[in-house]
Amino acid sequence: xxxxxxxxxxxxSSRLPRKSLMPIAGIPLVHLCxxxxxxxxxxxxxxxxxxxxxxxxxxxxxxxxxEVFRGSLTxxxxxxxxxxxxxxxxxxxxxxxxxxxxxxxxxxxxxILKTAWEKLGLDYLSAQPVDMSxxxxxxxxxxxxxxxxLLRDGYxxxxxxxxxxxxxxxxxxxxxxxxxxxxxxxxxxxxxxxLTIDTAEDYKRVSEVFEKHSPAACFSLILDSVxx
Numbered sequence: 634x635x636x637x638x639x640x641x642x643x644x645x646s647s648r649l650p651r652k653s654l655m656p657i658a659g660i661p662l663v664h665l666c667x668x669x670x671x672x673x674x675x676x677x678x679x680x681x682x683x684x685x686x687x688x689x690x691x692x693x694x695x696x697x698x699x700e701v702f703r704g705s706l707t708x709x710x711x712x713x714x715x716x717x718x719x720x721x722x723x724x725x726x727x728x729x730x731x732x733x734x735x736x737x738x739x740x741x742x743x744x745i746l747k748t749a750w751e752k753l754g755l756d757y758l759s760a761q762p763v764d765m766s767x768x769x770x771x772x773x774x775x776x777x778x779x780x781x782x783l784l785r786d787g788y789x790x791x792x793x794x795x796x797x798x799x800x801x802x803x804x805x806x807x808x809x810x811x812x813x814x815x816x817x818x819x820x821x822x823x824x825x826x827x828l829t830i831d832t833a834e835d836y837k838r839v840s841e842v843f844e845k846h847s848p849a850a851c852f853s854l855i856l857d858s859v860x861x
C-alpha cells in the first residue's frame with residue numbers, strides 16, 4: 634500500500650487573505666506545514682489552485698523544494714483526483730489529507746495515526762473526534778486518512794458543493810470501516826486549545842506558541858508550551 638500526503642492550501646482566504654504566506658517562526662505558514670508533516674512513509678504534495686492569486690504561493694514552495702500541484706480553486710476534490718490519477722495510485726492506496734493552516738500537525742502525529750490505520754484496516758480515519766464541541770481535542774490537530782477508492786467513488790457519486798470543497802464529505806459518511814482520533818490514540822488534553830489559523834488573532838496566538846520551540850519540535854512539545 635502506498636501513501637500520499639496532500640496539503641491543500643490557497644491564498645484567497647476571506648477572513649485572513651494570503652495567510653498561507655504569512656511567516657511563523659520566519660517560515661511561510663504553508664511551507665512550515667509541509668516541513669512538519671514530512672515523514673518517512675509518504676510522498677508529500679501541496680495542492681493549490683491554478684488561479685493567479687496562488688502564483689506567489691506556488692513559486693515560494695517550488696523554490697523551497699516542495700512539490701506543488703495546481704488545479705481548480707473551487708473543486709478541491711478534483712485536485713486530489715488529478716493527483717491520484719497522475720501518480721497511478723490503486724484503490725487500496727491511502728491519501729493523507731492536511732490543510733495549510735494547521736502547522737501543529739507533524740510527522741510523529743501522522744505515524745501514530747498510521748499505526749491505527751493499518752492495525753484496524755480502516756477506510757477512513759479522522760484525527761478529530763466526531764463531536765468536537767464536547768471534546769478537549771485541539772482545533773488544528775487534524776488529519777484525515779482515506780482510501781483512494783473511496784475518494785474516487787465520492788467524486789463520481791457526490792457532486793455536492795460540500796464534497797467538492799471539503800473533499801471527504803462522502804467518504805466520512807459512507808466508509809464501512811472508520812474511526813476517529815479520540816478512539817484510536819491515547820492523547821488527552823486538559824483544556825481546549827485553538828491552534829488552527831483562521832483569523833489575525835489565531836495567527837498571533839500560534840506565532841507565540843512557535844516562538845517557544847523550534848519549528849521542528851514535535852507536536853507534544855508545542856502543546857506542552859501552551860499548557861504552561
